[in-house]
Amino acid sequence: MSEKTSEKLTVIALAAGKGTRMKSPLPKVLHPVAGRPMIEKVIQASKQAGAAEVRVIVGHGQALVRQVVEPMGVSCYAQEEQLGTAHAVRCAKPETIEGNVVIMNGDHPLIEGVDVKDFVRIFRDEKCDLAVVTAVVKTPGEFGRIVRNRGELMAIVEAKDASADTLKINEINTGIYIAKASILAEYLPQIKNNNAKKEFYITDLISMCIQDKCKVQAIRSTPKVAVGVNNQAELAKATRLLFKRKAMRLMEEGVLMIDPRTVYVEESVEIGAGTVIYPNVFLRGKTKIGSFTVIESNCFVSDSQVGDSVQLRGGTYLEGAKLHNRVTAGPYARLRPETEIFEEAHVGNFVEMKKVKFGKKSKAGHLTYLGDAEVGEEVNIGCGTITCNYAADKKKYKTKIGNRVFVGSDTQFIAPIEVGDDAVIGSGSTITKNVPAKALAVARGKQFVKENYVPKAAEPESKE
Ligand code: UD1
Ligand code: MG
Secondary structure, three states: OHHHHHHOEEEEEEOOOHHHHOOOOOOOHEEEEEEEEEHHHHHHHHHOOOOOEEEEEEEOHHHHHHHHHHHHHEEEEEEOOOOHHHHHHOOOOOOHOOOEEEEOOOOOOOOHHHHHHHHHHHHHHOOOEEEEEEEEEEEOOOOOOOEEEEEEEEEEHHHOOHHHHHHHEEEEEEEEEEEEEHHHHHHHHHOOOOOOOOOOOHHHHHHHHHHHHEEEEEEEHHHHOOOOOOHHHHHHHHHHHHHHHHHHHHOOOEEEEOOHHHHOOOOOOOOOOEEEEOOOOEEOOOOOOOOOEEEEEEEEEOOOEEEEOOEEOOOEEEEEEEEEEOEEEEOOOOEOEEEEEEOEEEEEEEEEEEEEEOOOOOOOEEEEEEEEEEOOOOOOOOOEEEEOOOOOOEEOOOOOEEEEEEEEOOOEEEOOEEEOEEEEEEOOEEEEOOOOOOOOOOOOOOOOOOOOOOOOOOOOOOOO
């Protein structure tokens, strides 16, 4: 074997199990942890650790699992019947692999590339044949126990098969193993299923290889890598830990948080230094936030770009929107996909926009709906303005408003419509015809006044 192939790293991720304890119709490994399916975390960690190939074992709900993992460039191997973790690894055909193999459970979403890299480095440095990653935890519960004799690793015993004494051991199997591919090819077929669950346990590899004088080592890691997800409560815990980790990293990079415990930022989100985040903020997807921006409480931002020195006031909801530098939005603004707000523009409370280009220094201060519109620079949109973009023919039509236009309050634009630069629209107008530049347009009923309209009050009745 050349040096290169002996160094090749393959990851086998186990994801065929049913996840009975999740009590959910979704395959366990597809449950989202901090916004992403948990199997994605395991695959990402594998790639970051330099895996040349990732083989995912699929079984329960495999059509769905394949849809999620195959676009990540991994190959799937079916395990039609879930006969245990050793059987699952055999389904990945280890006899066709060269070099080293990392085996990971698909339900450990807190694992990171650096962890896997570390384990592999130790495995290589110590010239191991097989290694298991362990952790010392307070409540070992259902985990397999690491049995040692005078400190020397002996075996892994599953909780269900353990004696009362063995159950007291608090060093546990994290479910991460590293092995030479040749070891897997040789020993996996020899594993038997004579245990409490009548399953083929991968954990039996440890004692078998030790008996055959292979070099087997326990790599002790942190409890973090032992955080597995077997039920909804553990899923919520994993999510909380991932949000906490992200918040800590952002603070290290100079993001200010008043209370990081209530800030939910998905892994994929980027935030510049000097930005301040108030409690109860949720930032998700491909969101990018600049520097020195302030995000007040109860903002929800999804797949949006927010520039520098932007003010997102409380309760603002952004989805697929782009806000340039020094924009102010909210409180309670809703900016929907394909909306772009240019520098120093202001979008006030109870303003909704969809597919709008809103020019520099323009303002829509209150209670407005703009949809399918282009608004120039330094425009004033009065309170209660509506673009009537949706017509009886069920089609959407555009509104175009030039630069420096003044739109009086309570105006409706019946699209399609265009308003030229510097035009003025009188308050309360329903605009149905294009308005040329610099024109005044007023389209409202004339005021009618009838004096002494209210009849004289009746004479008070005599008490007699
Ligand atoms: C397993 C280990 C245990 C360890 C724990 C860490 C064994 C026998 N036990 O227990 O020592 O402490 O992980 O979390 O390995 N899977 C398949 N096919 C199967 C069975 C399982 O793909 O036939 C997958 C599951 O989808 C899951 C993983 O393997 O991702 C582990 O299976 P699970 O049933 O959760 O094992 P544990 O009881 O947690
Ligand atoms: Mg498990």
